[in-house]
Amino acid sequence: MKAALIIVSALSLLAGQAYADGKAVYDASCATCHKDGVAGAPKFGDKDGWAVRIKTGNAALVGSVLKGKGAMPAKGGNASLSDADVKAAVEYMVKASK
Numbered sequence: 001m002k003a004a005l006i007i008v009s010a011l012s013l014l015a016g017q018a019y020a021d022g023k024a025v026y027d028a029s030c031a032t033c034h035k036d037g038v039a040g041a042p043k044f045g046d047k048d049g050w051a052v053r054i055k056t057g058n059a060a061l062v063g064s065v066l067k068g069k070g071a072m073p074a075k076g077g078n079a080s081l082s083d084a085d086v087k088a089a090v091e092y093m094v095k096a097s098k
């Protein structure tokens, strides 16, 4: 009985993590600025624009998005995003811009 409970909670944990879809978050909340480089935002897929930022590491980049940086509001202005959503979007953007 206990084991079944543990399996069920492990599965829902996995499902929860898989839910944060980086592309979907990017398309809905980040592309507004990052697609065309609005307000000095590093453009999606621009290797030169991203190189210096990528060097700081994903954790630092996620931190910038959670707190906001320069013209970028915290969580890109979408307060309903979870930390996992933000992390997934950053990973998606970084992967496409390397």
Ligand code: HEC
Pocket: 025, 026, 029, 030, 031, 032, 033, 034, 038, 039, 040, 041, 042, 053, 060, 061, 062, 064, 065, 069, 070, 071, 072, 073, 075, 076, 077, 081, 086, 089, 090, 093
């Ligand atoms: C209102 C426009 C805007 C939106 C929306 C926006 N950004 Fe940004 N973003 C910026 C700007 C401008 C910068 C450059 C900030 C600076 O370096 O001064 C930036 C920088 C970044 C950086 C680099 C941070 C660093 O430490 O160098 C990351 C990563 C990032 N954005 C991810 C995201 C993600 C993920 C989202 C969606 C959840 C998002 N942005 C939404 C404008 C935006």
